[in-house]
Amino acid sequence: MEPPSTHILSTASPLDAIEDCYERGWTDGLPVVPPTPDRVAALLDFVGLDPKETLGEVPVRSRSLTAEKAAANSVMAGCLPQYFPIVLGAMRALFEHDPNCIHELSSVTNSTGVLILVNGPIRKQIGLNCTDNLLSPGNRANSTIARAIRLILINVFEQRPGLLDRGCMGSPSKYNVCFGEDEENSPWEPFHVSRGFSPDDSTVTVASIQDPAMVSNRYGTGNGEGVMNSVADAMASHGLATYFTRGVQWFWIVGHWHSEYLSRFDWDRASMQRYIQKEAWRSRAHLKRLGAIRGDVMPEDENDPVFAAYNPEDIHIVKAGGNSGIYSEVIMNYYGVFATTVKI
Amino acid sequence: MSEKVDPGVILVDPTGHNLNTTSLHISPRPSGLQGKRLGLLDNTKANAEVILRKIADILDAKYEFSEIYYTKKHSSNLPPKPEVLSNLHRYADIVIAGIGD
Numbered sequence: 314m315e316p317p318s319t320h321i322l323s324t325a326s327p328l329d330a331i332e333d334c335y336e337r338g339w340t341d342g343l344p345v346v347p348p349t350p351d352r353v354a355a356l357l358d359f360v361g362l363d364p365k366e367t368l369g370e371v372p373v374r375s376r377s378l379t380a381e382k383a384a385a386n387s388v389m390a391g392c393l394p395q396y397f398p399i400v401l402g403a404m405r406a407l408f409e410h411d412p413n414c415i416h417e418l419s420s421v422t423n424s425t426g427v428l429i430l431v432n433g434p435i436r437k438q439i440g441l442n443c444t445d446n447l448l449s450p451g452n453r454a455n456s457t458i459a460r461a462i463r464l465i466l467i468n469v470f471e472q473r474p475g476l477l478d479r480g481c482m483g484s485p486s487k488y489n490v491c492f493g494e495d496e497e498n499s500p501w502e503p504f505h506v507s508r509g510f511s512p513d514d515s516t517v518t519v520a521s522i523q524d525p526a527m528v529s530n531r532y533g534t535g536n537g538e539g540v541m542n543s544v545a546d547a548m549a550s551h552g553l554a555t556y557f558t559r560g561v562q563w564f565w566i567v568g569h570w571h572s573e574y575l576s577r578f579d580w581d582r583a584s585m586q587r588y589i590q591k592e593a594w595r596s597r598a599h600l601k602r603l604g605a606i607r608g609d610v611m612p613e614d615e616n617d618p619v620f621a622a623y624n625p626e627d628i629h630i631v632k633a634g635g636n637s638g639i640y641s642e643v644i645m646n647y648y649g650v651f652a653t654t655v656k657i
Numbered sequence: 658m659s660e661k662v663d664p665g666v667i668l669v670d671p672t673g674h675n676l677n678t679t680s681l682h683i684s685p686r687p688s689g690l691q692g693k694r695l696g697l698l699d700n701t702k703a704n705a706e707v708i709l710r711k712i713a714d715i716l717d718a719k720y721e722f723s724e725i726y727y728t729k730k731h732s733s734n735l736p737p738k739p740e741v742l743s744n745l746h747r748y749a750d751i752v753i754a755g756i757g758d
Contacts, residue, residue: 469673
């Protein structure tokens with residue numbers, strides 16, 4: 314009997330099917346789990362979706378994503394069925410932001426990755442890492458959810474390196490970055506609550522990002538201003554300051570001890586956003602001398618500030634990471650996909 | 658002795674397919690460039706206008722375009738908006754689309 318049109322008969326043995334997937338160009342460079350019908354069905358059954366259901370279309374690519382394709386790529390990534398709602402939520406957030414952004418995500422020369430931030434009860438339900446080695450390999454949920462999105466971009470939307478993916482230097486962030494907020498140990502309201510969701514809602518936030526930059530501040534100054542000055546300095550010194558004039562957003566992943574330190578003073582999310590936005594700037598003259606802005610340096614440029622974030626609300630503050638050291642992370646949110654949050 | 662043949666394994670195809678069923682065709686080429694109206698489509702990258710204008714100057718010296726019409730996309734990664742495309746149709750006979758990073 315002929316398999317359905319969406320199925321392929323591989324002549325390889327089950328273990329050799331891993332190599333067959335490589336030969337078909339289905340991988341991100343790492344081995345994938347062969348997407349057998351039973352594994353794909355397990356994910357679809359978990360969420361109750363018909364395989365043929367269209368989840369979204371990308372007009373500029375004339376391609377659509379079906380539930381079956383999303384599940385197949387999630388299986389290949391190594392996802393368990395209980396991770397699939399987050400994969401679907403992340404893709405829905407992208408489609409709702411702008412379907413064509415899915416093409417933009419991978420086509421850009423500045424090699425953006427996808428940040429996938431999870432809030433709410435689903436984090437504990439699936440064992441998503443919110444603390445130690447936050448951005449490292451090691452946790453199945455974090456690694457495979459992120460990977461599923463990349464495989465969908467590669468396989469369904471042909472965002473293949475060197476073809477439609479025109480990343481120049483590439484980026485480890487293209488394995489994508491998935492983590493949960495450490496809500497239980499945060500002195501502030503959860504990120505998704507600050508975006509208008511209920512604490513009991515599970516949400517996923519997606520954003521196009523440049524590589525994270527670690528920030529260390531061990532001595533502090535003032536009443537917490539020193540830590541935020543470090544963050545503002547990291548933003549203003551970013552190697553991609555050329556994008557400041559187009560408008561970008563930022564994530565500040567507040568590490569454990571930085572959050573503890575700041576909690577001793579009277580800082581809430583909004584006041585920290587206002588402070589950092591005001592401090593994160595370089596003069597137009599400085600950016601012209603760097604070649605980040607075109608043009609000759611004019612006298613008035615020395616006193617003309619160019620801000621890394623136009624508005625305080627462009628700085629997304631999230632508490633996460635381990636407590637073995639005193640670090641935070643600063644991540645540029647490139648304007649392809651500004652942080653978009655949906656309920657799972 | 659019969660040879661055992663591995664039955665193989667069924668895989669669900671994870672790849673996407675083009676939804677377009679119609680073929681795309683390239684527009685007819687102009688018979689020559691002399692005196693034509695040149696359109697320049699800037700893709701918004703920092704140096705796109707620089708290189709487009711330079712190319713236009715070099716070609717204009719040879720072909721004496723009757724008009725040079727410059728326009729810009731709203732995004733480097735997305736197609737031009739319909740009004741940008743319709744203006745190019747209206748004001749240009751030939752178009753150079755440029756990428757400068």
